[in-house]
Amino acid sequence: MPKQLPVVAMDTCCSPLAREPLSAGQAIELSKLFKAMADPVRLRLLSLIASHAGGEACVCDLTDAFDLTGPTISHHLKVLRESGLITGERRGTWVYYRVHPEVLARLSAVLVPGDAIVPA
Amino acid sequence: MPKQLPVVAMDTCCSPLAREPLSAGQAIELSKLFKAMADPVRLRLLSLIASHAGGEACVCDLTDAFDLTGPTISHHLKVLRESGLITGERRGTWVYYRVHPEVLARLSAVLVPGDAIVPA
């Protein structure tokens, strides 16, 4: 399993869209997250993982839900992993994925004109 | 000004990602919105419009904020328009754009495991 470093720096990103104009750098960071979610297969993968019992799902479960080859699913999981939205862990034979709810929460907060992000 | 029909059917979309697996159709609809936001320029445009005084901004203001040609900005505005995120209105010489807050709110709600969308 490759590194799980969060590629997207959500720590500093961002005030709500409607509060103040996004800086160029913030926009680039945010766009990486949106790009990761800008595919139907990846959205379903994310949803399958997030809604699965125990908060995690193994790749075997995920592959069965699509008419796609294993490598393609693996590719999409890699995109989600590198964007920081999910993490994968091997336990014995199978690899289990789970979502990072904080990242989804921060992303959600950017879209509505509520409070700014509280610095961690 | 072309039609402003909301291309994305957010009316029926969706329960939160973590509540139940997205259907294939729902994932396609949602991905159109995320795809529209999956570009740094479009995110900054959205933010510039949403945070602008009066809730609207003219194209002339927007163009000045980027090192891009007019046609490129116009292209990005078209993508945002066709996704249903913004609307444009011509008043005399200038065209003014404003965001559709409901669409952003629904998108935001999908990301966090709160209540399901209340039917309008």
Added chain:
DNA sequence: TCCTTGGATAGATGTTCATCAAAACAGTGG
């Protein structure tokens, strides 16, 4: 050790997309 199964990587291919220059379109004022 060898074989089998789950999963990831590498390389190739067709499609989608961001950008620009050139042209067209829409208003305003002379």
Added chain:
DNA sequence: CCACTGTTTTGATGAACATCTATCCAAGGA
């Protein structure tokens, strides 16, 4: 009617991306 400014459309080009086949790595069981 003509010239000028603001905005959109068209057409072309290069980069990014989704998908596949083939190959490889990791873990478990004979």
